[in-house]
Amino acid sequence: MIWLCYALSWLMVIPWAIYAMSASLWPTTEQNNTKLLDWSRWVLTTWVIVPMFWALHHCIVDGLCLNKANSKSKSNNSSTKDCCYMVFYLLDLFFSTLECLLAVLGTIWMCNINKGYSTWFYASLIMMLICCYLHFLAYLFVC
Numbered sequence: 001m002i003w004l005c006y007a008l009s010w011l012m013v014i015p016w017a018i019y020a021m022s023a024s025l026w027p028t029t030e031q032n033n034t035k036l037l038d039w040s041r042w043v044l045t046t047w048v049i050v051p052m053f054w055a056l057h058h059c060i061v062d063g064l065c066l067n068k069a070n071s072k073s074k075s076n077n078s079s080t081k082d083c084c085y086m087v088f089y090l091l092d093l094f095f096s097t098l099e100c101l102l103a104v105l106g107t108i109w110m111c112n113i114n115k116g117y118s119t120w121f122y123a124s125l126i127m128m129l130i131c132c133y134l135h136f137l138a139y140l141f142v143c
Contacts, residue, residue, distance in 0.1 A: 010047070016124055017044050030121050032114035039106050043128050046102065047135075050095050057088045096139030103132035 019025045020040045030037055061084055106129045116122070 010051075012124070012127065013044060013047055016040065016128070017048075019120070019124070020044060026118065026121055030116045030118060033116055033121070035109050036106075036113060036125055039102065039109060040125060040128060043102055043106070043132060046095065046098060047131075053088070053091055053095070061088075092139065096136060099132055099136040099139060103129065103136055106132060 020037065021044075026037055026040075062081075106125070110125060110129060113122070113125075
């Protein structure tokens, strides 16, 4: 479920990243909304980092390092896998807390938005905010 939410939000991550990170687009047209611009950069950074941790966990750690079929000591491998799962569970908990914090901060700062020039900026922030809440709910129900 959570990866479906990330897949849907990834449809817009690349254009949003270009607009938010480029020095000539949103930073020049939305100078009155610097908190929201920084918020959008944090959201986009989080959305890039989380799938990388997922790939690290499932592809590299589970597939290569803790593969039960090729293990010499199955009990040692099992205890190492349990510890590894606990670390990744704590990372998931951290990312869900971060998504919740970003969603709440985005809501607060959207209430105090200043007049800007870009309708695309406003629509993008609303879509990012909705996706933040969806990601948090997916984390809440999955973890």
